Amino acid sequence: EVQLVESGGGLVQPGGSLRLSCAASGFTFSSYWMSWVRQAPGKGLEWVANIKQDGSEKYYVDSVKGRFTISRDNAKNSLYLQMNSLRAEDTAVYYCARGGYSVYWGQGTLVTVSS
Protein backbone atom coordinates (compact mmCIF):
# COMPACT_ATOMS: atom_id res chain seq x y z
CA GLU A 1 0.00 0.00 0.00
CA VAL A 2 1.34 3.40 -0.99
CA GLN A 3 1.74 5.76 1.95
CA LEU A 4 2.97 9.32 2.17
CA VAL A 5 3.31 10.77 5.65
CA GLU A 6 4.23 14.41 6.14
CA SER A 7 5.73 15.87 9.29
CA GLY A 8 7.43 19.01 10.48
CA GLY A 9 4.60 21.51 10.37
CA GLY A 10 3.87 23.91 13.18
CA LEU A 11 3.73 27.52 14.28
CA VAL A 12 6.58 29.76 13.19
CA GLN A 13 7.14 33.51 13.32
CA PRO A 14 7.37 35.59 10.14
CA GLY A 15 10.91 35.42 8.81
CA GLY A 16 11.49 32.04 10.41
CA SER A 17 12.31 28.66 8.93
CA LEU A 18 10.79 25.23 8.92
CA ARG A 19 11.68 21.92 7.29
CA LEU A 20 8.92 19.59 6.18
CA SER A 21 9.51 15.91 5.63
CA CYS A 22 7.53 13.29 3.76
CA ALA A 23 8.15 9.61 4.40
CA ALA A 24 7.18 7.41 1.47
CA SER A 25 6.48 3.69 1.49
CA GLY A 26 4.78 1.04 -0.61
CA PHE A 27 6.40 1.99 -3.91
CA THR A 28 9.82 2.50 -5.47
CA PHE A 29 10.39 6.07 -4.34
CA SER A 30 13.41 6.63 -6.55
CA SER A 31 11.33 6.00 -9.68
CA TYR A 32 8.95 8.94 -9.32
CA TRP A 33 8.86 12.69 -9.53
CA MET A 34 7.59 14.08 -6.25
CA SER A 35 5.68 17.25 -5.46
CA TRP A 36 4.66 19.61 -2.69
CA VAL A 37 1.21 21.18 -2.96
CA ARG A 38 -0.30 23.57 -0.43
CA GLN A 39 -3.72 24.82 0.51
CA ALA A 40 -4.28 27.97 2.53
CA PRO A 41 -7.20 27.84 4.98
CA GLY A 42 -10.47 27.97 3.06
CA LYS A 43 -8.65 28.42 -0.25
CA GLY A 44 -7.79 26.33 -3.31
CA LEU A 45 -4.86 24.14 -4.15
CA GLU A 46 -1.49 25.61 -5.11
CA TRP A 47 1.40 23.61 -6.51
CA VAL A 48 4.62 24.58 -4.74
CA ALA A 49 7.51 22.51 -6.12
CA ASN A 50 8.56 19.36 -7.98
CA ILE A 51 11.71 17.29 -7.99
CA LYS A 52 12.89 14.72 -10.49
CA GLN A 53 13.69 11.14 -9.54
CA ASP A 54 17.42 11.75 -9.09
CA GLY A 55 17.07 15.31 -7.80
CA SER A 56 18.69 16.79 -10.92
CA GLU A 57 15.68 18.95 -11.83
CA LYS A 58 13.64 21.09 -9.51
CA TYR A 59 10.83 23.51 -10.23
CA TYR A 60 9.09 26.06 -8.03
CA VAL A 61 6.13 28.39 -8.09
CA ASP A 62 7.36 31.98 -8.38
CA SER A 63 6.11 32.99 -4.93
CA VAL A 64 8.55 30.62 -3.17
CA LYS A 65 11.59 30.84 -5.45
CA GLY A 66 14.69 31.76 -3.48
CA ARG A 67 12.99 30.96 -0.16
CA PHE A 68 11.99 27.28 -0.41
CA THR A 69 14.16 24.32 -1.41
CA ILE A 70 12.84 20.91 -2.36
CA SER A 71 15.11 17.91 -1.91
CA ARG A 72 14.96 14.17 -1.56
CA ASP A 73 16.92 11.27 -0.10
CA ASN A 74 16.19 8.15 -2.12
CA ALA A 75 18.10 5.97 0.34
CA LYS A 76 15.69 7.05 3.06
CA ASN A 77 12.57 7.19 0.83
CA SER A 78 12.07 10.75 1.96
CA LEU A 79 11.09 14.07 0.44
CA TYR A 80 11.83 17.41 2.07
CA LEU A 81 10.84 21.05 1.81
CA GLN A 82 13.12 23.58 3.46
CA MET A 83 11.17 26.79 3.97
CA ASN A 84 13.03 29.98 4.84
CA SER A 85 11.96 33.61 5.21
CA LEU A 86 8.43 32.48 5.89
CA ARG A 87 5.56 34.89 5.42
CA ALA A 88 2.00 34.99 6.67
CA GLU A 89 0.82 34.04 3.18
CA ASP A 90 2.73 30.76 3.42
CA THR A 91 0.25 29.60 6.06
CA ALA A 92 -1.32 26.45 4.62
CA VAL A 93 -1.67 22.73 4.81
CA TYR A 94 1.28 21.29 2.88
CA TYR A 95 0.74 18.03 1.03
CA CYS A 96 3.35 15.69 -0.33
CA ALA A 97 2.22 14.00 -3.55
CA ARG A 98 3.61 11.51 -6.01
CA GLY A 99 4.08 12.73 -9.54
CA GLY A 100 3.11 15.86 -11.44
CA TYR A 101 -0.54 14.91 -11.37
CA SER A 102 -1.04 12.86 -8.29
CA VAL A 103 -2.90 9.70 -7.47
CA TYR A 104 -1.23 9.50 -4.08
CA TRP A 105 -1.23 12.26 -1.50
CA GLY A 106 -0.24 12.49 2.12
CA GLN A 107 -2.62 13.65 4.83
CA GLY A 108 -0.98 17.08 4.96
CA THR A 109 0.86 19.03 7.63
CA LEU A 110 -0.24 22.48 8.77
CA VAL A 111 2.20 25.36 8.68
CA THR A 112 1.12 28.52 10.46
CA VAL A 113 3.19 31.66 10.08
CA SER A 114 2.18 34.17 12.70
CA SER A 115 3.65 36.35 15.43
Next chain:
Amino acid sequence: AIRITQSPSSLSASTGDRVTITCRASQGISSYLAWYQQKPGKAPKLLIYAASTLQSGVPSRFSGSGSGTDFTLTISCLQSEDFATYYCQQYYSYPLTFGPGTKVDIK
Protein backbone atom coordinates in the same frame (compact mmCIF):
# COMPACT_ATOMS: atom_id res chain seq x y z
CA ALA B 1 2.38 30.92 -16.28
CA ILE B 2 -0.69 29.19 -17.66
CA ARG B 3 -3.84 30.51 -16.02
CA ILE B 4 -6.69 28.13 -15.36
CA THR B 5 -10.26 29.29 -14.93
CA GLN B 6 -13.18 27.17 -13.84
CA SER B 7 -16.89 27.72 -14.13
CA PRO B 8 -19.10 27.85 -12.30
CA SER B 9 -17.38 28.63 -9.01
CA SER B 10 -20.22 26.88 -7.24
CA LEU B 11 -23.43 25.10 -8.07
CA SER B 12 -26.37 23.57 -6.27
CA ALA B 13 -27.72 20.29 -7.53
CA SER B 14 -29.86 17.35 -6.51
CA THR B 15 -28.97 13.69 -6.45
CA GLY B 16 -29.61 12.23 -9.87
CA ASP B 17 -28.76 15.46 -11.68
CA ARG B 18 -26.27 15.69 -14.51
CA VAL B 19 -23.53 18.16 -13.61
CA THR B 20 -21.00 19.79 -15.91
CA ILE B 21 -17.95 21.78 -14.83
CA THR B 22 -15.78 23.66 -17.29
CA CYS B 23 -12.08 24.38 -17.12
CA ARG B 24 -10.31 26.78 -19.51
CA ALA B 25 -6.56 27.25 -19.93
CA SER B 26 -5.02 30.55 -20.98
CA GLN B 27 -3.03 28.74 -23.65
CA GLY B 28 -3.09 25.32 -25.26
CA ILE B 29 -2.15 22.44 -22.99
CA SER B 30 -2.94 19.54 -25.32
CA SER B 31 -4.52 16.92 -23.05
CA TYR B 32 -2.30 17.51 -20.01
CA LEU B 33 -5.19 18.09 -17.65
CA ALA B 34 -6.30 16.32 -14.48
CA TRP B 35 -9.47 16.58 -12.40
CA TYR B 36 -9.63 16.13 -8.63
CA GLN B 37 -12.36 15.86 -6.04
CA GLN B 38 -11.75 17.20 -2.55
CA LYS B 39 -13.88 16.88 0.56
CA PRO B 40 -13.38 19.05 3.67
CA GLY B 41 -10.33 18.10 5.70
CA LYS B 42 -9.19 15.51 3.17
CA ALA B 43 -6.49 15.33 0.52
CA PRO B 44 -7.61 15.66 -3.10
CA LYS B 45 -8.61 12.51 -4.96
CA LEU B 46 -7.60 12.08 -8.59
CA LEU B 47 -10.60 11.41 -10.82
CA ILE B 48 -9.34 11.89 -14.37
CA TYR B 49 -5.97 12.44 -16.05
CA ALA B 50 -4.96 13.10 -19.63
CA ALA B 51 -8.22 15.05 -19.90
CA SER B 52 -10.41 11.98 -20.38
CA THR B 53 -8.81 8.92 -18.78
CA LEU B 54 -10.71 7.68 -15.76
CA GLN B 55 -8.46 6.84 -12.82
CA SER B 56 -8.75 3.25 -11.67
CA GLY B 57 -11.51 2.78 -9.11
CA VAL B 58 -13.37 5.98 -9.97
CA PRO B 59 -17.06 5.44 -10.80
CA SER B 60 -17.98 5.58 -14.47
CA ARG B 61 -20.50 8.37 -13.85
CA PHE B 62 -17.46 10.68 -13.95
CA SER B 63 -16.14 11.58 -17.39
CA GLY B 64 -13.81 14.14 -18.86
CA SER B 65 -13.43 15.64 -22.29
CA GLY B 66 -11.62 18.35 -24.18
CA SER B 67 -8.18 19.27 -25.43
CA GLY B 68 -6.24 22.41 -26.16
CA THR B 69 -7.79 25.10 -23.97
CA ASP B 70 -11.31 23.91 -23.13
CA PHE B 71 -12.17 20.97 -20.91
CA THR B 72 -15.21 19.54 -19.21
CA LEU B 73 -15.87 17.29 -16.23
CA THR B 74 -19.28 15.65 -16.27
CA ILE B 75 -21.00 13.74 -13.49
CA SER B 76 -23.79 11.89 -15.23
CA CYS B 77 -25.97 11.08 -12.23
CA LEU B 78 -24.98 12.91 -9.07
CA GLN B 79 -24.75 10.79 -5.94
CA SER B 80 -24.73 11.97 -2.33
CA GLU B 81 -21.03 11.20 -2.00
CA ASP B 82 -20.24 13.52 -4.93
CA PHE B 83 -20.97 16.71 -3.02
CA ALA B 84 -17.48 18.19 -2.82
CA THR B 85 -15.14 20.71 -4.44
CA TYR B 86 -13.66 19.90 -7.83
CA TYR B 87 -10.36 21.20 -9.18
CA CYS B 88 -8.69 20.92 -12.55
CA GLN B 89 -4.89 21.04 -12.92
CA GLN B 90 -2.66 21.52 -15.94
CA TYR B 91 0.61 19.63 -16.02
CA TYR B 92 1.70 20.77 -19.48
CA SER B 93 4.27 23.26 -18.29
CA TYR B 94 5.80 24.76 -15.17
CA PRO B 95 4.58 26.24 -12.96
CA LEU B 96 1.90 23.61 -12.64
CA THR B 97 -1.39 25.34 -11.96
CA PHE B 98 -4.78 24.48 -10.53
CA GLY B 99 -8.12 26.02 -11.27
CA PRO B 100 -9.81 27.90 -8.42
CA GLY B 101 -12.30 25.10 -7.79
CA THR B 102 -16.01 24.42 -8.19
CA LYS B 103 -18.02 23.65 -5.09
CA VAL B 104 -20.94 21.30 -5.67
CA ASP B 105 -23.50 21.39 -2.89
CA ILE B 106 -26.97 20.11 -2.21
CA LYS B 107 -29.91 22.06 -3.60
